Amino acid sequence: MLDIQQLRTQLDTVADGLAKRGKPIDFSEFKTLEAERKTLQTRTQELQAQRNSLSKQIGMLKGQGKDASEVMAQVGTLGDELKASEVRLAELLEQFNAILAALPNLPADDVPVGEDEAGNVEIKRWGTPRVFDFPVKDHTDVGEALGQLDFATAAKIAGSRFSLLKGGLARMHRALAQFMLDTHAVDHGYTELYAPYLVNAASLQGTGQLPKFEEDLFKVLRGEQDPLYLIPTAEVPVTNIVRDEILAAEALPLKFVCHTPCFRSEAGSGGRDVRGMIRQHQFDKVELVQIVHPEQSTVAHEELTRQAEVILEKLALPYRRVLLCTGDMGFSAAKTYDLEVWLPAQNTYREISSCSNFAAFQARRMQARFRNDKNKPELCHTLNGSGLAVGRTLVAILENYQQADGSVTVPSVLRPYMGGLESLQPL
């Protein structure tokens, strides 16, 4: 959510910033509504003040046992205009909210302007892609040859875009999550959380998935009761911890790490990445979330991204860091780094982590504040990043660590989590 004050006072600046995202937004409706709002709001409050004071008089007169009919007649004349003003004002405010809730965040100043992923800027590369002396298989072929990755059975059980892992591969999946959690909780100082996988609509509003992106979510209907939604990322339950809170300044920064499954309907992604476990309805992710003082968010963003990179380096997986351009950034983000891991079968880097600074955008939606130097409530800044997507990490290991005989070497940092197992062998 953008600051409505900023829209009122610097509409052109806001419009310019949003235009950089690619689709210029028409603010003529906003201007029309705003012109009406100011006078209507003043007038409504004036009428309310009159009504309140007259009503008080009625109370006083009646309390003294006097006749109040004259004053009651007087307040009666206000009735129609007041009612009409209140109704119209409520309509206007609702329209403002709808406009505001649908506007994406302003890109940070140092975000490159571009239309799509072609405009992204590579920041760094780490690691050297391995040279194979045998034909490289993609992760689906490697996993199925091991007999430990079974899409056909998953499709029977649930449908397309689900996977069934078995044996050592299932264990490696678990080991990855444990390894990531330990690294962030112990080495990086994050507080580990276990959080709900189903959330209410208010939480999804808070982080920005609703109202615009409902079709991306799995919705659980419960008869008369309010629906719940399966979380698309741990960002939702974790960031909403501070929704409607006013924190003490000393409480910041908050740093949370949380491993959850993530559920995405993948509506509109038809045909993309249908093979393999790159794009699934259900995948696990270890998520990093920080709630920080506004002056700290830029530094925190670098720190958090670096902490995600550490996981890739410990796993010895080659990757690159990319700064997303204005046209490729997510709805709520002010600035985003993607980490892309090397996938030899595709001969390219693929996204495995997305680390974003949301500035005050989410905090304003969810009214997450802290008491500043002047003891006044001020919006926090929020950040999050994958550290990392577990399923895609498993994909990267299958491809990068495959051997000519069909086995897959277990990265050394994972071995303590797998009973010392050094290699996945066909079942």
Add this chain to the structure above:
RNA sequence: GGAGAGGUGGCAGAGUGGUCGAAUGUACCUGAUUCGAAAUCAGGCGUACUGCAAGGUACCGAGGGUUCGAAUCCCUCCCUCUCCGCCA
């Protein structure tokens, strides 16, 4: 799933139609007292919008309704607690 009781300021807790944005206690902040502290005394102490200011407006779980007037009455939803049943 059945039966019942509740949601008021950081916390506790009063308030069942009118001078209530809300008593009181406690916590917290400032000052006085003190060598210092405790105790005591005085003042302050929710959020947001609006106004140069004085002030005005909204908010008593959320939304709607009745009324000249709603924390208080009515409806829907959300949440909490107690007992019974079921359950990993």
